[in-house]
Amino acid sequence: MNRFLRWLGIAVLVFIAAPLVIVIPMSFSEARSLQFPPPGYWLGYYTAYFTDPNWLRPTWNSILIASATTVLTMALVVPATFALVRHRFRGKGIADLMMLMPLAVPHIVMAVGYYSYFGSFGIVHTHLGVILAHSCLSVPIAFLVLSANLKGFDRTLERAALSLGASPTKTFIHVTLPILRPGLIISALFAFVQSFDETVVAIFISGRGAETLPRKMFDSIRQEADPVIAVISTLLFLAVILGVTAPLLISRIRSRRTRIAAT
Amino acid sequence: MSSYLQLSGISKVYGQFTALEGVDLDIGKGEFVTFLGPSGSGKTTTLMIIAGFESATSGTVEVAGKSLFGLAPHERNIGIVFQNYGLFPHKTAAQNVYFPLQMRGMKKTAGLRKAEEMLDLVGLEGFGHRYPKELSGGQQQRVALARALVFEPSLLLLDEPLGALDKNLREQMQIEIKRIQRALGVTTIFVTHDQSEAMSMSDRIVVFEKGRVQQVATPLEIYHEPETKFVAGFIGESNLIEAKVTDAEKGEASNAALGAIEYAPTGKTSTGKDVTLMIRPEHIRLSRKPVDGRKNVTMKVETIVNYGDNALVIGKVGDLPMRVRVLGADVVIIQEDEECFISWTRENVYLIAK
Numbered sequence: 001m002n003r004f005l006r007w008l009g010i011a012v013l014v015f016i017a018a019p020l021v022i023v024i025p026m027s028f029s030e031a032r033s034l035q036f037p038p039p040g041y042w043l044g045y046y047t048a049y050f051t052d053p054n055w056l057r058p059t060w061n062s063i064l065i066a067s068a069t070t071v072l073t074m075a076l077v078v079p080a081t082f083a084l085v086r087h088r089f090r091g092k093g094i095a096d097l098m099m100l101m102p103l104a105v106p107h108i109v110m111a112v113g114y115y116s117y118f119g120s121f122g123i124v125h126t127h128l129g130v131i132l133a134h135s136c137l138s139v140p141i142a143f144l145v146l147s148a149n150l151k152g153f154d155r156t157l158e159r160a161a162l163s164l165g166a167s168p169t170k171t172f173i174h175v176t177l178p179i180l181r182p183g184l185i186i187s188a189l190f191a192f193v194q195s196f197d198e199t200v201v202a203i204f205i206s207g208r209g210a211e212t213l214p215r216k217m218f219d220s221i222r223q224e225a226d227p228v229i230a231v232i233s234t235l236l237f238l239a240v241i242l243g244v245t246a247p248l249l250i251s252r253i254r255s256r257r258t259r260i261a262a263t
Numbered sequence: 264m265s266s267y268l269q270l271s272g273i274s275k276v277y278g279q280f281t282a283l284e285g286v287d288l289d290i291g292k293g294e295f296v297t298f299l300g301p302s303g304s305g306k307t308t309t310l311m312i313i314a315g316f317e318s319a320t321s322g323t324v325e326v327a328g329k330s331l332f333g334l335a336p337h338e339r340n341i342g343i344v345f346q347n348y349g350l351f352p353h354k355t356a357a358q359n360v361y362f363p364l365q366m367r368g369m370k371k372t373a374g375l376r377k378a379e380e381m382l383d384l385v386g387l388e389g390f391g392h393r394y395p396k397e398l399s400g401g402q403q404q405r406v407a408l409a410r411a412l413v414f415e416p417s418l419l420l421l422d423e424p425l426g427a428l429d430k431n432l433r434e435q436m437q438i439e440i441k442r443i444q445r446a447l448g449v450t451t452i453f454v455t456h457d458q459s460e461a462m463s464m465s466d467r468i469v470v471f472e473k474g475r476v477q478q479v480a481t482p483l484e485i486y487h488e489p490e491t492k493f494v495a496g497f498i499g500e501s502n503l504i505e506a507k508v509t510d511a512e513k514g515e516a517s518n519a520a521l522g523a524i525e526y527a528p529t530g531k532t533s534t535g536k537d538v539t540l541m542i543r544p545e546h547i548r549l550s551r552k553p554v555d556g557r558k559n560v561t562m563k564v565e566t567i568v569n570y571g572d573n574a575l576v577i578g579k580v581g582d583l584p585m586r587v588r589v590l591g592a593d594v595v596i597i598q599e600d601e602e603c604f605i606s607w608t609r610e611n612v613y614l615i616a617k
Contacts, residue, residue, distance in 0.1 A: 156347055156349040160343070164362055164363035164411075165363050165414065166366045175351055179351070
């Protein structure tokens with residue numbers, strides 16, 4: 001029974017990981033369209049990705065839009081989280097609900113809404129339009145992450161700082177902010193990834209002018225199944241693995257260093 | 264003693280609930296004063312009003328003749344050690360101690376040097392580079408103390424700082440805190456609900472109950488001459504006996520179970536009044552036979568709680584429960600369910616008017 005459960009566990013892992021792993025060999029494939037297993041291997045599609053402006057432009061668009069979305073999201077979420085976590089006021093329940101609404105509403109519904117609403121301002125098919133739409137989707141995620149961190153924050157630390165002569169502003173800069181830094185970074189990272197990854201809204205409103213990478217990949221797979229898609233997937237996969245492991249590695253090296261310094 | 268910290272008519276009302284009612288207090292410079300009381304008695308509220316984290320509904324707080332009214336906590340120059348220490352986890356011990364100096368514009372090299380000196384004083388030489396999580400509870404406590412003292416505050420407030428420590432460490436820190444406080448001569452208010460802590464550390468104790476100050480006195484006065492029944496019951500153990508004064512001039516009262524009881528006469532009461540008499544358990548002597556020159560009664564022993572060096576004998580005189588504390592060696596003369604004599608003198612009986 002135990003052995004059966006172990007094999008079942010492994011099978012589930014393989015099932016989940018397979019689509020992630022399968023794109024890696026395909027990215028080195030010689031085939032003219034997506035095909036598995038690949039008939040032969042070369043690096044041609046990597047060269048194609050890094051030299052073709054039709055791929056590079058959406059890449060830059062995505063980076064730009066995700067960065068701007070992150071900045072806007074955090075500018076809204078940080079004060080909102082402090083207000084909603086630390087203060088009681090009339091309508092707080094409704095405010096809480098509204099913050100989380102975009103998580104519950106299907107993206108396709110939001111997309112249709114943005115398409116017609118932003119159309120009346122003339123910002124469909126612009127960077128600004130996509131940034132605004134993506135920010136709406138990123139806010140609840142960033143808010144959830146940050147509010148969990150803020151709820152766990154020991155407010156005695158702020159009282160201690162005040163008693164030691166730090167003004168409320170200095171207390172925020174020297175105590176609150178540094179202690180919340182990991183939460184802020186993770187929150188911003190989620191906002192960035194959410195925007196970078198978002199496809200449905202991008203298909204509706206990004207147009208040719210602000211075409212994002214996921215949208216371009218979607219168009220490409222419909223028209224020609226260009227193996228460059230596998231290249232991009234592999235690169236993104238690599239970026240994610242780096243993003244997840246780098247902080248772990250850094251903290252491990254740091255703690256080893258302080259342990260050496262302490263002895 | 265000239266007054267350094269002065270609280271006048273401090274009250275605090277939360278809606279329907281009165282947390283503090285007319286607290287008046289004068290504390291001299293360099294004094295070590297303990298606020299003692301059960302939780303919810305108003306001692307921490309009073310501390311937070313002095314620190315500026317709470318505002319009083321009415322009344323004034325003055326330090327060295329200057330009112331603290333309208334000053335924010337960071338403008339008050341008061342050092343506080345919190346119950347869970349409140350050390351900044353992202354700063355080393357030395358950086359924590361340097362923080363108040365940094366806020367006062369002191370340069371980093373000079374400030375860190377002063378922080379290290381302060382850490383030496385609290386017995387943490389060479390621990391400056393450690394982060395709080397790399398320190399034990401007692402060490403964290405010392406860092407918090409150093410941090411609250413390094414900027415030469417006008418007052419030091421300690422909010423149940425020893426609550427999180429185990430018993431041995433707690434006793435050690437009591438001695439340490441006293442030593443450091445004496446060395447620096449800083450006026451200190453210590454909040455606790457632990458009466459032995461209050462007894463061993465304080466110059467004076469302020470006993471709080473239900474938002475009121477019950478008594479302000481030295482530990483020995485509090486112990487031997489409690490002004491209210493609450494103080495008598497809260498500090499140390501006591502036998503509290505309801506009695507009626509039969510002769511206020513001579514100092515005589517009577518109780519149904521004990522009969523006539525003589526007490527040291529005070530001018531506080533008059534004949535015919537209902538009063539409470541207090542006899543401390545360690546002032547009662549336990550014996551097989553009655554002892555001459557003492558008031559003797561028979562007690563039926565119910566329980567003996569042995570502590571090794573001493574024992575608590577709990578029994579009944581008639582239907583009145585009595586507690587007697589005897590030295591460990593003396594307890595062998597008696598066993599549970601036996602009868603024995605307990606005795607005391609007039610001087611052992613203390614009358615509480617209220």
